[in-house]
Amino acid sequence: xxxxxxxxxxxxxxxxxxxxxxxxxLASGPRRRAAFARGTRRAFEELGPAFVKxxxxxxxxxxxxxxxxxxxxxxxxxxxxxxxYERIAEVVRxxxxxxxxxxxxxxxxxxxxxxxxxxxxRARLREAYRPxxxxxxxxxxxxxxxxxxxxxxxxIRADVGVARRLAERAVRWGLARRFDPVGLLDEFEASVxxxxxxxxxxxxxxxxxxxxxxxxxxxxxxxxWPRSARRVLTMEYMTGWRLTExxxxxxxxxxxxxxxxxxxxxxxxQVFVYGRYHADLHPANLFVTPRNTIAYLDFGIxxxxxxxxxxxxxQVMAALxxxxxxxxxxxxxxxxxxxxxxxxxxxxxxxxxxxxGTERPDGTRDFRHFGxxxxxxxxxxxxxxxxxxxxxxKSLATVEGVARALYPQIDIVxxxxxxxxxxxxxxxxxxxxxxxxxxxxxxxxLRELVV
Amino acid sequence: xxxxxxxxxxxxxxxxxxxDEGLKAAVERGEAGGAEGMSGGPDAFVDGLAxxxxxxxxxxxxxxxxxxxxxxxxxxxxxxPVLDEIRFEVGELRxxxxxxxxMLESILARLEARP
Numbered sequence: 001x002x003x004x005x006x007x008x009x010x011x012x013x014x015x016x017x018x019x020x021x022x023x024x025x026l027a028s029g030p031r032r033r034a035a036f037a038r039g040t041r042r043a044f045e046e047l048g049p050a051f052v053k054x055x056x057x058x059x060x061x062x063x064x065x066x067x068x069x070x071x072x073x074x075x076x077x078x079x080x081x082x083x084x085y086e087r088i089a090e091v092v093r094x095x096x097x098x099x100x101x102x103x104x105x106x107x108x109x110x111x112x113x114x115x116x117x118x119x120x121x122r123a124r125l126r127e128a129y130r131p132x133x134x135x136x137x138x139x140x141x142x143x144x145x146x147x148x149x150x151x152x153x154x155x156i157r158a159d160v161g162v163a164r165r166l167a168e169r170a171v172r173w174g175l176a177r178r179f180d181p182v183g184l185l186d187e188f189e190a191s192v193x194x195x196x197x198x199x200x201x202x203x204x205x206x207x208x209x210x211x212x213x214x215x216x217x218x219x220x221x222x223x224x225w226p227r228s229a230r231r232v233l234t235m236e237y238m239t240g241w242r243l244t245e246x247x248x249x250x251x252x253x254x255x256x257x258x259x260x261x262x263x264x265x266x267x268x269x270q271v272f273v274y275g276r277y278h279a280d281l282h283p284a285n286l287f288v289t290p291r292n293t294i295a296y297l298d299f300g301i302x303x304x305x306x307x308x309x310x311x312x313x314x315q316v317m318a319a320l321x322x323x324x325x326x327x328x329x330x331x332x333x334x335x336x337x338x339x340x341x342x343x344x345x346x347x348x349x350x351x352x353x354x355x356x357g358t359e360r361p362d363g364t365r366d367f368r369h370f371g372x373x374x375x376x377x378x379x380x381x382x383x384x385x386x387x388x389x390x391x392x393x394k395s396l397a398t399v400e401g402v403a404r405a406l407y408p409q410i411d412i413v414x415x416x417x418x419x420x421x422x423x424x425x426x427x428x429x430x431x432x433x434x435x436x437x438x439x440x441x442x443x444x445x446l447r448e449l450v451v
Numbered sequence: 452x453x454x455x456x457x458x459x460x461x462x463x464x465x466x467x468x469x470x471d472e473g474l475k476a477a478v479e480r481g482e483a484g485g486a487e488g489m490s491g492g493p494d495a496f497v498d499g500l501a502x503x504x505x506x507x508x509x510x511x512x513x514x515x516x517x518x519x520x521x522x523x524x525x526x527x528x529x530x531x532p533v534l535d536e537i538r539f540e541v542g543e544l545r546x547x548x549x550x551x552x553x554m555l556e557s558i559l560a561r562l563e564a565r566p
Contacts, residue, residue: 095557097556097559097561130545131546132539132542133542206542206543210535213535225546226549226550226552227553229550229553318496322493322496323492323495324496326493417499421499422457425457425504428456
């Protein structure tokens with residue numbers, strides 16, 4: 001059977017299996033969508049790496065897909081049986097011309113993690129190494145060696161080709177009205193290309209470590225460049241508790257509230273100050289360490305913002321903090337959210353209601369309600385959402401989820417208030433902005449003096 | 452990084468301790484914070500900013516007093532961010548060269564392994 005037939009058959013089989021749960025189409029909308037989403041997730045898991053990655057992309061695009069599908073894709077299991085050592089050693093030999101035992105000490109045959117695209121083995125550093133940033137790694141340091149599975153890139157590219165043909169057919173038959181499947185596949189292909197070259201991930205980890213050099217509570221694994229290549233990334237091994245083990249961390253005296261606030265602030269710093277951020281934050285990519293620090297892992301998916309986008313995003317966040325619907329609308333427009341003139345009033349009213357409704361029963365305020373509610377509001381009125389905007393809102397909502405996993409009562413909006421206020425205050429001192437705004441300010445001052 | 456403008460406002464506030472009633476009221480509203488303390492809208496941002504500047508003013512005051520007592524180093528002993536950036540660029544370049552050297556070694560190893 002051809003791969004194309006297998007894909008079509010697997011999808012059809014899994015969707016048909018959802019019919020009883022969806023009461024053959026008679027169930028309520030959310031229930032029907034949830035059943036369809038579950039079937040799609042199971043089909044993707046069965047179809048392998050390309051579809052697992054596609055599912056991960058869908059999980060960060062609430063602007064394009066239903067809440068049910070996004071939630072289901074977030075729960076997708078990316079754990080596959082590990083490949084035997086010999087197959088992994090082949091990749092190492094192809095990249096370095098040498099066996100793992102010649103490159104690292106105590107390279108463990110059994111991986112510590114095995115996902116659809118790569119698996120991670122523990123090893124020890126043979127000779128001391130001075131990383132790009134941070135203290136020297138001593139000989140004997142514990143390492144994590146991430147290795148792309150053989151033929152993973154080729155399999156993903158072949159599947160993308162097949163999926164593209166199916167997507168083009170779906171567009172021709174009018175089966176994909178809500179989103180553009182071909183555009184999504186283009187985006188997916190570009191992101192997979194980046195992710196399959198592990199050196200890009202290593203470079204971002206170095207930059208991240210540098211950006212947070214003054215912050216002793218943020219840790220990033222140091223990269224060992226002489227032992228890294230396109231398909232192999234050697235980094236410091238990090239230990240700690242995953243967010244799912246937070247009770248154990250609290251029992252050991254870790255300050256969960258402090259780390260939740262600090263983690264959320266660190267993310268805002270990535271977005272509002274540097275314009276580059278870890279866009280794949282989920283419980284498996286974060287550790288809380290016994291040193292009362294947060295360790296970031298896996299920099300495969302990264303978001304970038306231009307200085308202008310960064311400032312506009314900060315303004316939208318300030319609008320949420322200070323409940324200012326006009327500000328939110330004005331700066332969303334600068335980010336590409338084009339609200340037609342006849343819909344401005346209705347969107348402003350909806351936005352105002354969202355801003356007033358962010359308060360939770362415990363008195364804290366909720367970003368997720370606002371962010372996703374705003375995306376939904378725009379969707380309901382047929383207003384296109386730029387992909388970067390959707391990704392960022394989803395990332396902020398995820399950060400709130402991560403911070404709440406650490407400390408459920410955290411008020412992310414209150415945490416954002418001093419941060420966004422400071423960033424905007426600093427922007428006031430920007431010479432270009434001063435030059436732009438000064439004439440209007442002088443006119444206002446003169447008006448005040450004259451009246 | 453974001454301290455400069457805040458410090459400027461704080462210094463201004465410190466030298467104008469008898470600020471006008473409007474500013475004092477803004478600081479109070481901002482300090483009350485949250486949905487209850489501020490009415491929302493564009494003025495709320497000014498209130499929030501005023502409260503933060505007032506906090507910064509207190510910090511500045513404490514810092515100046517500590518420095519006068521010789522308890523803090525002079526401000527110019529901080530790390531230079533531009534030099535740090537250059538150090539990082541050099542480190543990154545070194546990392547790329549380390550990586551390149553290892554790639555060249557692997558090509559050599561493959562060539563030597565040929566019969």
